[in-house]
Amino acid sequence: MNCQTFRTIVHEIDVPEGLEASALDAALGHAQDCSRCARQLHQARELVVSLQALERADRNRQTPAYCEARLLEAFRAQRGRRRPPAWAGWMAAAAALIIAAGAGLRWPPTSSPARRAPERAAVSVSAPPSSPAQLPPALTVPPPSRSVPVSRGSLRAAGTGKAVAANGPAEELADFIPLPFADQDAPLGSGEVVRIRLSEADLALLGVPVSEDAGGRSLTADVVIGEDGVARAIRFMPSSSSSLD
Amino acid sequence: MALEPRSTDGDLLQGMVAGDEQAFVALYRRWQGSLYRFAIQMTGNPGVAEEVTQEVFLTLMRDPKIFDPSRGPLQAFLFGVCRNFVMRRISEESRYVRLAPLSFDGGNGSMEPASSSDLLSDLTQAETVDRVRRAVLTLPTRHREAVVLCDLQEMSYEQAAAVLRCPVGTVRSRLHRARELLLLKLKRSAVAQIPRAVAHPKAKITHELPDLQDDCA
Numbered sequence: 001m002n003c004q005t006f007r008t009i010v011h012e013i014d015v016p017e018g019l020e021a022s023a024l025d026a027a028l029g030h031a032q033d034c035s036r037c038a039r040q041l042h043q044a045r046e047l048v049v050s051l052q053a054l055e056r057a058d059r060n061r062q063t064p065a066y067c068e069a070r071l072l073e074a075f076r077a078q079r080g081r082r083r084p085p086a087w088a089g090w091m092a093a094a095a096a097l098i099i100a101a102g103a104g105l106r107w108p109p110t111s112s113p114a115r116r117a118p119e120r121a122a123v124s125v126s127a128p129p130s131s132p133a134q135l136p137p138a139l140t141v142p143p144p145s146r147s148v149p150v151s152r153g154s155l156r157a158a159g160t161g162k163a164v165a166a167n168g169p170a171e172e173l174a175d176f177i178p179l180p181f182a183d184q185d186a187p188l189g190s191g192e193v194v195r196i197r198l199s200e201a202d203l204a205l206l207g208v209p210v211s212e213d214a215g216g217r218s219l220t221a222d223v224v225i226g227e228d229g230v231a232r233a234i235r236f237m238p239s240s241s242s243s244l245d
Numbered sequence: 246m247a248l249e250p251r252s253t254d255g256d257l258l259q260g261m262v263a264g265d266e267q268a269f270v271a272l273y274r275r276w277q278g279s280l281y282r283f284a285i286q287m288t289g290n291p292g293v294a295e296e297v298t299q300e301v302f303l304t305l306m307r308d309p310k311i312f313d314p315s316r317g318p319l320q321a322f323l324f325g326v327c328r329n330f331v332m333r334r335i336s337e338e339s340r341y342v343r344l345a346p347l348s349f350d351g352g353n354g355s356m357e358p359a360s361s362s363d364l365l366s367d368l369t370q371a372e373t374v375d376r377v378r379r380a381v382l383t384l385p386t387r388h389r390e391a392v393v394l395c396d397l398q399e400m401s402y403e404q405a406a407a408v409l410r411c412p413v414g415t416v417r418s419r420l421h422r423a424r425e426l427l428l429l430k431l432k433r434s435a436v437a438q439i440p441r442a443v444a445h446p447k448a449k450i451t452h453e454l455p456d457l458q459d460d461c462a
Contacts, residue, residue, distance in 0.1 A: 011424045051396040
């Protein structure tokens with residue numbers, strides 16, 4: 001080791017993580033042979049001692065007590081701002097009840113975000129169906145030209161809260177409700193979703209529970225129709241679902 | 246929340262976020278001293294150091310989510326925030342001319358009282374500390390923070406690198422340069438002390454850094 005190299009490492013000789021053992025030995029050996037480098041090493045060690053003296057002098061330095069008091073005051077104020085008022089819990093509970101009551105009007109509960117509604121199909125119910133297992137005759141006529149194909153998977157998805165792919169403007173829709181009398185195990189084939197308009201009284205014929213005082217108000221709904229022409233599931237447009245019990 | 250002395254920083258921080266006052270106090274007491282010392286050693290101003298220390302904890306209190314444990318320990322985060330505030334204050338203070346010398350007599354961490362039997366030794370010790378402190382304060386900021394973190398805060402190179410957000414090698418080179426500068430400043434300071442030593446024969450200035458004067462001739 002020469003003096004130039006020694007000078008570059010002189011401040012790391014006494015640092016535990018500073019030098020490898022071989023380099024340390026070489027540096028100390030050089031300092032024994034070179035008086036100038038030995039003096040530099042001595043100065044470096046004196047500096048470390050001086051810095052340690054400064055460290056000891058400052059070791060017990062703390063912030064004044066009033067700093068902690070001020071911060072504690074700020075902490076309490078901050079906590080007060082974060083904590084909701086006592087009445088907020090009751091308000092939240094009341095809101096939850098209202099939401100739950102509203103959700104009870106739809107079954108199964110809506111769990112998916114806004115979906116795309118199918119194209120409006122100009123199909124209307126003109127006569128009550130003859131059998132609860134089948135849709136009214138007016139619904140079994142050839143579907144509208146802009147009806148949307150649907151698969152078995154999508155029907156199941158509808159029942160589990162997943163959206164049925166369809167074209168049309170985005171709106172908040174309920175899930176499809178499997179019709180009670182439909183055979184869900186029958187092959188869906190190239191089923192379709194058609195939008196219909198029917199009266200509240202017609203819902204009972206589809207097996208959908210309705211209130212006793214259901215009137216003749218017109219409802220809009222999407223109906224999943226299997227390849228065999230049998231209705232499988234139904235969902236109601238938001239504007240018409242409020243009349244259901 | 247029952248706090249144990251060995252509660253981790255993470256536990257205390259979690260408690261603080263949940264509104265636990267004891268957790269906040271424990272966290273503050275754990276770190277305020279070292280942060281305050283860092284600030285005072287960097288700025289040389291106890292008043293500024295107090296403010297900076299409070300600002301660090303106010304920052305953590307107002308937005309604890311800014312601490313990301315995946316980026317390093319809380320120590321590095323706190324010192325990093327402290328460093329930012331310190332740099333800001335140093336930048337602001339540099340616009341003004343200091344009229345009065347810095348005083349370090351106040352505060353809880355003042356020098357320990359001198360015993361009557363070794364008053365001279367304590368006096369020279371105090372002078373040494375004072376001279377080193379002033380020399381550190383005159384270092385360029387980059388070198389100053391390396392000395393303060395590694396030598397006065399006794400951080401490892403890795404810890405200092407985490408605070409400074411730079412490679413370990415950078416810390417080493419800055420520290421090396423800082424010590425060279427310190428030696429140079431202390432030599433000059435020792436030379437300047439010689440006339441005072443002559444005026445006060447009992448004062449043994451050469452006892453502090455005996456060899457430093459040799460190279461200054």
